[in-house]
Every structure is written in structure tokens, then in C-alpha cells.
Amino acid sequence: MSIGIIFGETDSFRFKVALTNPKTARRRDYVKVWHDPEGWVLCQIVKITRSNEKFSEESVFENEVVESPGDKVVAHVEVIGSRDELGNLRLPMMPFSPGDKVFKADVQLIRKVLGLNDNGLYIGMLDGYNIPVYLDPNHIVQKHCSILAKTGSGKSYTAGVILEELLETGIPLLVIDPHGEYASLKFPTTDRKIERYNIKPKGFSSEVTVYSLPTSNNPDADKILRLDGENLSASDIVKLIPDNLTSTQLGILYEAVNRLKKERGQYNLEDIITEVANTQSNVRWSVLAKLEQINESGLFSGRPTPMHALFRDNHASVIDMKGTSPELQQVVTALVCERLFEYRKKNIVPPGMLVIEEAHNFCPERGFSRAVSSDVIRNIASEGRKFGLGLMVISQRPARIDKNVLSQCNTQIILRVTNPNDIQAITKGLEGITGNLVDDIKSLPTGVAVLSSSNIEFPIVVRIRPRRTRHGGESVRVVKYKSKKGAKKEGGGFFSKLFGTK
Ligand SMILES: Nc1ncnc2c1ncn2[C@@H]1O[C@H](COP(=O)(O)OP(=O)(O)O)[C@@H](O)[C@H]1O
Ligand SMILES: [Mg+2]
Numbered sequence: 058m059s060i061g062i063i064f065g066e067t068d069s070f071r072f073k074v075a076l077t078n079p080k081t082a083r084r085r086d087y088v089k090v091w092h093d094p095e096g097w098v099l100c101q102i103v104k105i106t107r108s109n110e111k112f113s114e115e116s117v118f119e120n121e122v123v124e125s126p127g128d129k130v131v132a133h134v135e136v137i138g139s140r141d142e143l144g145n146l147r148l149p150m151m152p153f154s155p156g157d158k159v160f161k162a163d164v165q166l167i168r169k170v171l172g173l174n175d176n177g178l179y180i181g182m183l184d185g186y187n188i189p190v191y192l193d194p195n196h197i198v199q200k201h202c203s204i205l206a207k208t209g210s211g212k213s214y215t216a217g218v219i220l221e222e223l224l225e226t227g228i229p230l231l232v233i234d235p236h237g238e239y240a241s242l243k244f245p246t247t248d249r250k251i252e253r254y255n256i257k258p259k260g261f262s263s264e265v266t267v268y269s270l271p272t273s274n275n276p277d278a279d280k281i282l283r284l285d286g287e288n289l290s291a292s293d294i295v296k297l298i299p300d301n302l303t304s305t306q307l308g309i310l311y312e313a314v315n316r317l318k319k320e321r322g323q324y325n326l327e328d329i330i331t332e333v334a335n336t337q338s339n340v341r342w343s344v345l346a347k348l349e350q351i352n353e354s355g356l357f358s359g360r361p362t363p364m365h366a367l368f369r370d371n372h373a374s375v376i377d378m379k380g381t382s383p384e385l386q387q388v389v390t391a392l393v394c395e396r397l398f399e400y401r402k403k404n405i406v407p408p409g410m411l412v413i414e415e416a417h418n419f420c421p422e423r424g425f426s427r428a429v430s431s432d433v434i435r436n437i438a439s440e441g442r443k444f445g446l447g448l449m450v451i452s453q454r455p456a457r458i459d460k461n462v463l464s465q466c467n468t469q470i471i472l473r474v475t476n477p478n479d480i481q482a483i484t485k486g487l488e489g490i491t492g493n494l495v496d497d498i499k500s501l502p503t504g505v506a507v508l509s510s511s512n513i514e515f516p517i518v519v520r521i522r523p524r525r526t527r528h529g530g531e532s533v534r535v536v537k538y539k540s541k542k543g544a545k546k547e548g549g550g551f552f553s554k555l556f557g558t559k
Pocket of ligand 1: 206207208209210211212213214215503504505520521522523524528
């Protein structure tokens, strides 16, 4: 049964359909039209409009309209194409003819033309269809991936879904987790709705290790992350000191580090302390006190966490930095990622993937802010694929991430974004994005994403599947609601509710 007939002027890219029954078509539906010699051509409804001549602008203003006959409902359709015998996507050479019938597309045609895999990382369903969407794990890891959306749209949730799938493949994972959202990968979800998606709850308690910094007292942590503190630069050290140094103090520190670099090449924090202690200036004592503070924090130790423990097969390391200052987070990220990339280049650790939450804080766009971790992340984005180190960046401020990093991500998962600058930053890098899709991005419901990938022909909309593990990014409920009746009785001001002092 056809859903309607093509009318008016058509071209190779788009046409309009007079819908026989408005109830049979929805925006984003896939439809098909027969065309010689290609056969069935896949198309997509991008917009539906409704009009009524009796109520056109002129008639509403000029005539007093008394009756209300039926509306004209028109589907605006974009042509996706068909596969030729070599498997390439082709648009019809000639436009469709007005009068051609339009039908709902079948699952087989949708999958074939869009190039949807039938195995890989299972991330959800094609929106409006019962068609599972799989990502190619090699493509995701080797060619990098970004998850972008405004807060609360489901970024961390989606990242969790992909991490669950990657954990099943056994590929090493390292997660930079500024808010402590990924420790929950260890535990199965208690949400029973997930069975609808043909999946079962699962916890990855034996595969995931949560590391915290010695400076934070984190009950979720399995282990404390300790770094070797080798070849720290003077600016790394400055970042590790909470208060500002005077110019004389800075001078002593920079001179000491430079001397060590020149004379030894290889040095650690203890060496810097000795070098500063050996200077003549009286100011050295205050610098020493600050260096001792860093030493005592335990972040740098003689028994550092080995990289081959952090990054190994069938394992994910989550570096949970909840409660740590952004500067210290950046230094730790820089040091860990530099060492990881170096070891991957030398093949000391296996190929794998680095995941960075809140990436705008770790590799900000130049001009917005600076971070010591920027250089190494930029290098991994541009060269990581050569060495088998993949990158997943997650951010709520796409406009504020280094463009060089974003542009290297061959798979983009975009959930709801409303900020115009962020939309611009995202759409610049997207192929096949249309004005209608941009409108969609602004109004996507939570957990629904636009997926654009260099190995899927056309951006598609995916309902991200529920998590098998528990989601750790739940926002804290600051105000506890009670039923209206209870609230009246309770009395209590805003603050007592906020801080739970009642
Ligand atoms: N695919 C999904 N299925 C079900 N619920 C979801 C999905 N994605 C997000 N949510 C809900 O939305 C909330 C916010 O998602 P989250 O990933 O924490 O947002 P973000 O990281 O973008 O700020 C989650 O706590 C979860 O309840
Ligand atoms: Mg989040």
C-alpha cells in the first residue's frame, strides 16, 4: 500500500509527497520509490507540513471563513539512494516523476542502503524501527569517537553503553573520570525494563579497577594511583602547588629543573628537591616546603602504578578524580596519557582506547583556556590511530574543545544540543547534515542520538539502549519532594529541605 503520490517539481535530492492518510507517515520515516534502472530507492521524510487554502494567509485575512474542509498534508522527502552492484551508494540519475507512488521502506532496504552492520557493538535501535544499531569496534577504536550533548541528555550514559560493549571485546580501556561516574560499571543495573532490548543486567566487577588519587579520600576506589614523577617540567610542578609562587621562587624552580634536564636527562621529584636544596638563595626554603608538600601527597612514589597494570587486555582502569582540583586533574591526565602514548608507541602495552570525560577541560580550544594535557591529547587524536591508540572524547561544550581533536573523530554521537555555538562546532565536522537534522538535534529526547560515522552512509537517529550496568551519573536530588499534603505538614524552609536538616 502506498502512503502517497509525488507531486510538483522534483529533483535528484528531494521531492514532495501528497499523503493519502496523514496517520501513516511520521517525520524521519524511511520510504522507498521504484526507479528504473536502479530499483527501489531509499528516501527519508524530513518534514511534514499541513496547509489549507481556506485558511491561507490571504483568505484568513480577506474572507471570513466559515467552513473548515480537510487539510493538505505534505511530506517533504530527501533521497538517500540505492546500492549499485559494487555496493556503492548512488543517487538516481534522473529525478522521480510526479505521480510516482511512495511506499514505506522495508527493513532489508534500510539496512542495506544505510550500511548498518549486523554485529559489533550494540548501542541501541534505529529510532522508530525495530532495527538494532551496531558500531564496528575497530572503527570506533582506531578512528576515534566523540559523544557531544548538553548536560543531562545522556552523554555519560551512552559512553557507559559503549564501554560495556568494549569490555566484552576485551580491549584495554583507560577512562579519565573527573566526576566519578564510571565506577558503577562494576555493578549490574537493577532496571528490569532492559529485557525489552534483549539484554541482561551485568556487572564488570572483575574487569574494572577504580583508581583514585592519594589526595582524595574516595570510598569507591579499589587502588590508589601513583605516578613515577619522572621528568616533571617546572610548569607541571607549578600546577601541583595550590598557591602562586613569587617570581624569585619560580626562578629557583625553573633553574633547578633546567639544570637537571641538561645534566642528567632523566630525573624525578626527589632529584628536583635535592637540586633546589643545593642552591644558595634563602628563598629555597619556601620552595622546598612546597615541593615537600607534593612529595608527601604520595602522588609520586618510588612504587608507581605500572602502566601495564593500568592498560591491559580484558580490563578497564577508571581514574576517578572526583573532588580533585581541575589543575591537578589536568596534570595527572597529562602525565598518564603521555606515558600511555609513549608505551603504546614502543609496543609495551597493547592497542586500546583512552576515554576522556569533560574533554573541554583537558583539551580546550585555544583562546578559551589552557590545559597541560592539551598537547598529548591533540597528539593522540592526530597520531593515535597509527599506533593503535583510540580516543573517545565526551563533552557538553563542543565549541570549547580543541577543533583539531574533534575533527579527528570519525564517529560522532550527538545527543540534544541547544547552544548555537555548540551546534555550529558540531555541524562543521558532520557530513550529510541537513538543516532538518540540525532542528532535530535541538529537540532530541534524552537518550536519543544522531549518529554520524564515516562508515554509515547517512547520519541516523538512534535510541540508545539501556545500560546493563548501573549508571553512575545520576544527578543528586537536592530538594526532596513530598506529596502536597506532606509538604504542607512538613513546613520547613527551602534551606532545611536543601540540606536535609529537618
Ligand atoms: N539511553 C538512555 N536510556 C534511559 N535513560 C537514559 C538514557 N540516557 C540518559 N538517560 C537518563 O538521563 C540521565 C542523564 O544522563 P547522563 O548520561 O548522566 O547525562 P549527561 O552525561 O549528558 O549529563 C541519566 O541519569 C538517565 O536517567
Ligand atoms: Mg555526564
